[in-house]
Amino acid sequence: MSPHKKPAKESRVVVVQTPSRLLLAILVLSPIGCSSANKSALFVSENMRSVTTWENFDQAEDAFKKIIPHKTRVEDLKALAFCPHTTPNIKILNYLDIIQRFVPNASIRIEDLHPDVRSCIELKEACMGYELDLDIVRKRRFGSLALDMTGFAKQTQIYGWDYKALLLIKDGVVVYKLRSGQPSIDKIELKVKPLGPVQEIDGLIRNIPGI
Numbered sequence: 001m002s003p004h005k006k007p008a009k010e011s012r013v014v015v016v017q018t019p020s021r022l023l024l025a026i027l028v029l030s031p032i033g034c035s036s037a038n039k040s041a042l043f044v045s046e047n048m049r050s051v052t053t054w055e056n057f058d059q060a061e062d063a064f065k066k067i068i069p070h071k072t073r074v075e076d077l078k079a080l081a082f083c084p085h086t087t088p089n090i091k092i093l094n095y096l097d098i099i100q101r102f103v104p105n106a107s108i109r110i111e112d113l114h115p116d117v118r119s120c121i122e123l124k125e126a127c128m129g130y131e132l133d134l135d136i137v138r139k140r141r142f143g144s145l146a147l148d149m150t151g152f153a154k155q156t157q158i159y160g161w162d163y164k165a166l167l168l169i170k171d172g173v174v175v176y177k178l179r180s181g182q183p184s185i186d187k188i189e190l191k192v193k194p195l196g197p198v199q200e201i202d203g204l205i206r207n208i209p210g211i
Helices: 019-029 037-042 057-065 095-102 115-126 145-150 197-206
Strands: 045-049 090-093 127-142 153-170 173-192
Touching (some): 057 153, 095 115, 115 127, 115 153
Antiparallel strands (some): 127 153, 153 173
16 A cells, blocks of 8 residues: 555444334433422323312222211211212212113123112112212323423323212112222323424324325
8 A cells, every 4th residue: 555545534334223222221310309399380281170178089088988878868968078069079869870880791780789789670760860070180290301302202290089879769868879989199191202393293193084
């Protein structure tokens, strides 16, 4: 090789990491919480809750326990916050609604139901139900504010509680009660979009007729 000839430039191969792997790496390395209160305030938050006098699951459960079948009367339910005329989010059920609740498909027979439930259904219009459905759920976003605002990744904490109760009433007296619920809800939801806002634009384009 001639001493005056310039050496050929060294060729380099640049490896570009895929967006999804890059985002996951950022999420893993980034702190879970925000570093300052100011950043935390910039995140979107949601508060979806049913209006209720109870502050938590235990308070609702305590009130429910005070309802005694074949003893508690309709007028007593007002003081326990189980009256649909004074407490929001309580639905009044007729006997057809009650059938749908207890006999949702053909695999369940009326003969298999609790005697008080069966008796209530057989009375038809003479029996009714009160159905309470409470969802106290809050959503708080956290993680990387940059990824959240640009739409690449959103981390959401979902927390709260829910409570559901059903009362059957015959001749002004509660004859049957049933309840279910979740005392504590705490979930983490992660949504990752490798293309970020581009994916939103792509979805809008697909919805345009003729495209």
